Amino acid sequence: MHVSIVLFTSDLRLHDHPPLRAANEARLVVPLFVRDRGVTDAGFTAPNRLAFLADCLRDLDAGLRERGGRLVVRSGDVVEEVCKAATETDADEVHMAADFSAYAQRREHRLRHALEADGRRLHVHDTVTSAVAPGALSPASSDHFAVFTPYFRHWSGVRLRDAMGAPRRVRVPDGVGSEELPSREGLSGVSAGLATGGEAAGRARMTSWLRDGVGAYEDRHDDLAGDATSRFSPHLHFGTLSPVELVHRAREVGGPGAEAFVRQLAWRDFHRQVLAARPAAAIADYRTKHDRWRSGPAAREDVEAWKEGRTGYPVVDAAMRQLRHEGWMHNRGRLLTASFLTKTLYVDWRVGARYFLELLVDGDIANNQLNWQWMAGTGTDSRPNRVLNPVTQAKRYDPDGAYVRRWVPELADLDAPLVHEPWKLRGLDRAAVGDYPDPLVDLSDGLARFKQSRGLD
Numbered sequence: 001m002h003v004s005i006v007l008f009t010s011d012l013r014l015h016d017h018p019p020l021r022a023a024n025e026a027r028l029v030v031p032l033f034v035r036d037r038g039v040t041d042a043g044f045t046a047p048n049r050l051a052f053l054a055d056c057l058r059d060l061d062a063g064l065r066e067r068g069g070r071l072v073v074r075s076g077d078v079v080e081e082v083c084k085a086a087t088e089t090d091a092d093e094v095h096m097a098a099d100f101s102a103y104a105q106r107r108e109h110r111l112r113h114a115l116e117a118d119g120r121r122l123h124v125h126d127t128v129t130s131a132v133a134p135g136a137l138s139p140a141s142s143d144h145f146a147v148f149t150p151y152f153r154h155w156s157g158v159r160l161r162d163a164m165g166a167p168r169r170v171r172v173p174d175g176v177g178s179e180e181l182p183s184r185e186g187l188s189g190v191s192a193g194l195a196t197g198g199e200a201a202g203r204a205r206m207t208s209w210l211r212d213g214v215g216a217y218e219d220r221h222d223d224l225a226g227d228a229t230s231r232f233s234p235h236l237h238f239g240t241l242s243p244v245e246l247v248h249r250a251r252e253v254g255g256p257g258a259e260a261f262v263r264q265l266a267w268r269d270f271h272r273q274v275l276a277a278r279p280a281a282a283i284a285d286y287r288t289k290h291d292r293w294r295s296g297p298a299a300r301e302d303v304e305a306w307k308e309g310r311t312g313y314p315v316v317d318a319a320m321r322q323l324r325h326e327g328w329m330h331n332r333g334r335l336l337t338a339s340f341l342t343k344t345l346y347v348d349w350r351v352g353a354r355y356f357l358e359l360l361v362d363g364d365i366a367n368n369q370l371n372w373q374w375m376a377g378t379g380t381d382s383r384p385n386r387v388l389n390p391v392t393q394a395k396r397y398d399p400d401g402a403y404v405r406r407w408v409p410e411l412a413d414l415d416a417p418l419v420h421e422p423w424k425l426r427g428l429d430r431a432a433v434g435d436y437p438d439p440l441v442d443l444s445d446g447l448a449r450f451k452q453s454r455g456l457d
Helices: 018-023 037-041 047-066 078-089 102-117 148-156 199-212 214-220 233-238 243-253 256-277 296-308 314-326 331-344 349-359 365-376 390-397 402-407 427-431 443-453
Strands: 003-008 028-036 072-076 093-097 121-125
Touching (some): 003 018, 018 028, 028 037, 037 102, 047 199, 078 102, 093 102, 148 256, 199 233, 214 243, 243 256, 256 365, 296 314, 296 331, 296 349, 314 331, 314 390, 314 402, 331 349, 331 365, 331 443
Parallel strands (some): 093 121
């Protein structure tokens, strides 16, 4: 009986898993996950993602055991550990999902070279972690799309592969050693409201949201207090849900809400193809504006206030406090907090992107970095100098103030619209909100500074 290894990376599921399907055909299979030392050394681990990952691995192991198998967990260099497992089991091939980052591409090249030197084969499968593979679509004049609308037009015309069911049985060779499964217990720095990870949790949410939530998505996805987004992003980041299956199932539901949701999945693929073509955009301006971002003690004090949710602008502070408590933030909140840091405070987008990656359970390099660049005006936005006014935005997307009151308890007794502008209170009314701070900067002053810095005045 031939033996295959399935190397799980950011595809921690059994449903719609092409590498597992291919490896499992008339073979013994080693389902392997390596706790990658390279990822740790690069500083990309964060408590919230480690906790969610532990949930995912435990759930994946449970699913495999229901089918007669189990998950093999190792730690170290991925190439070394895969080759060790191949030698131990006499595996002649390895299957894995394609990845697009520069680090993943280097890892894949090293792994292919090491396996082939030992007479083994590496099979890399596209459309496991994306609906349309990065590089599958490109305009005639470039290696990638730099504007979303034409990309989406082409993306919408792609015939996606069919989604696959989970295997009924997985047979693992005897005697394959494994470390203990990690657990979120004992991890420090985990957000108190962090969601549960794993395919079972993801599929339960997918079923309920596509039944009860997606119909209203077009109208309510920007409603801060309504919490009407899918919250699938952590599951997409860890691959406990398949983007291909999500597109198929949303299209089966149909309607404006489903169409708007599918468009968001296309945005995810858009960012991945941008970063695949321009990996330096993870740390450098995609389209530089030659900004001379603020630095020094004053800027550092502003950044700390922004991180702590004490800017004096309630909707910004509410979003930042949600991030700290849940390890997740509403997408409208992400836009508002990023615009405020980069344009109102005129602080380097990399400062904000780095802090988000410290806390976000869905901390995805492509989406996080390129969305930050979008709001900073250094990315793919066709209106790079737009500035989101946090008061106007709050009144539009949190008109009753429920989102602010939920996350900023100092303001819980205020009604709209004053809950969005507490600095207008006077006397005893102002004293009643305790030590909630005055605004760090007047919005008109922040806008004038930004325009002057960009040469727009």
